[in-house]
Amino acid sequence: MTSQHTSSSKAAPTKIVTTSTGRILRISAEEVAAATRAPAAPAAPTAASVDPARRADVLFRVRRDEGHELSAWWMIGAFVVTSGLVILLLSGVPGVA
Structure with missing residues (x-):
């Protein structure tokens, strides 16, 4: 798995992770911190973490x-x-070479 950090002046810093199958995931710093703090409790999906491809x-x-x-x-x-x-x-079109 490959990762790189990105940040800009306006956007929150994110971490880009490439999985072994080639999928590119963009993870915010808050999600990384939450995953490293308490991995035992599964978190309910929030509006910020919902996959945009699954919107209605x-x-x-x-x-x-x-x-x-x-x-x-x-x-x-x-x-x-x-x-x-x-x-x-x-x-079937007549006149075409």
Whole structure:
């Protein structure tokens, strides 16, 4: 796991952590301090720690658990099928070379 610290004059200092699967997590200093102080008591999710991808107004974006990410082969297959469909449909248009 790789980590780096970031800070700016306006934003609260954060720590960026890269997991073994390549997911990049941004953790605030308060979350790091809370995790190191009392790891025994599970904290209830607050508005600040709720994943923004799981908000009610986000329609299609879903952040899945570690190890359950969508395979890149689905996107490659969708591209091949869409390209084949476009070529098939354009082959029926008269006057196209």
